[in-house]
Structures are given as C-alpha cells and as structure tokens.
Amino acid sequence: MSARKLQSYFGATATLAALAGQAERVRVLQQHWDQVAPPPLNLMCKVSGLQDHILVLYANNGAIAAKVRQLAPTMLDKLKKMGLEVTAIQVRVQVNPPAPERKPVKSLQLGSAGMDSLRQLAERLEVSPLRQALERMLERHTK
Template structure:
C-alpha cells in the first residue's frame, strides 16, 4: 500500500499544489520564528506570489503590529533565501470558536428545596441550618408574589 503523499506527488496537478504548499509552510514557519509567540499564533499566509508576500492577520491590532515588523521580516526572509520586495498584510478575523454553547442555569425543583429544608430542621448547627434554608429559598420556584412586576400588577387591580 502506497502512502497518500506518494500517490499525490505522482500526479502532476497535485505535485505542483504540494510543492506550493510546502513552500508556503516553510515561509510561514520562518515568519513565525521571527515574531513573538503571541503574535506568531495570529499570523497566516494569504498568498506567495513573488516578488510580494501576503500575510493574514487575525485582527486589526495584529495587522498593525505585523505592519511595523514588515521591514525586518523582508530582511530575515532575504537572508533565508526568499527574495520578496514587500509584504502585504490582510486582516481576516477568525470566526468565533464553537464553544459558544448556551449555558443553562441549574435550579432546584420544589422537591429538592423541601428536602433541604427538612435536613435543615434536623441539624444541630444553626449557621449551617440557616445556610441550607437560604439555599432552599433561593432555589425554589418563584411564587406569584416573587414574580417581577408582581407588585405593579397588584396595584393596578386595586
């Protein structure tokens, strides 16, 4: 069984693509090595079209910092053998990560609140019993009196 890399490199269409990709990764590695780690993590390659290199920045602030370092990067790349006359910086914000799940607040149901109150009555420690009662009162479902704007509704009916 041949590895996928060998199969793709045998095809002329894919071989050119793989060579370009290897070249881009080598340039990106060299660029990132010459940047501070926090900045390097926010930089990518947009296009490698000699004599100009286009870099991607994940935000406007990263783009501004990157633009300040362009002359130094051109010099470092020239020392490594890549002859670029300039570097363009494009800002392309990354989409938010998928960790934006809706967080549901866990609430006590009536049965759990009643259980807490029952245990609070049996405790010898008054402070702990008071804490359990507060927890049970806080977690219990709101009654009509505790409903928001409940007092306003009562005033209107009178």
C-alpha cells in the same frame, strides 16, 4: 495507510503534484514567519503564499495587521538573512469568528426542604398530569 502510499497519491496527477508543492512552500514559509515574527504576532497571522517575491499574510484583525505593517521592515530583513527572496510583506485582514461558547448544562439540586414541600403538594393534588409530573420529578431527584 503509510506515508509513502499517501505521498504517491499527491503525485498521481499534475494538478495534485502542483498543489502538494504549493502547500509545502506555504508550510516552509509559515515556519520562517514563525521564527521572525514576535510571539503574539506569529500566532495571529498566517502565511498565504509568496507572489512575485511578496510575502502575503492574513492577519486576524486590523490591529494585528497594522502592527505587522509597522514591523515589516525589520521582519523583512530577518527573512532576507534566512535566505528568502522576499522584497515586501503584504498584510490582508481575514477575520476568523470565534467558535460559539457552549453554555454549561445546569445541574440543579433540590434541597431537603424543597423536596418535602413538593412531596406534600403532590400528595394534596388529585390524580392529574401535574401530580404525575411532580411524582416523576421527585423520583428522579431521590435517586
């Protein structure tokens, strides 16, 4: 599907057209924010929008929000020099929990002494589910 066809869907209804316009404004504001904010802060804050000439940002945590508030006058001046009609910067905190870490799958290998001991144990056992389980395990580890 080409981009032109996709764009035609955004204009299909007034609601979608308004939503597409708002998304574009936020995208442009985010680009401006990325240019004026210092590198650690521009990655930790996302633009929500512009409401009544107030730039609304969401910070990842309270410490980042405090730093943005501290630097807000400087960044506000830079945004004005870029031609944006921004009178204030409002920072809200929206914590994004980190994705859970996946534990690596353990790959255990038996040494030759361990293999010999298990083989001897299996040979001494009577025919039973335990002996069958040991034999299957030994087969898997000898491949």
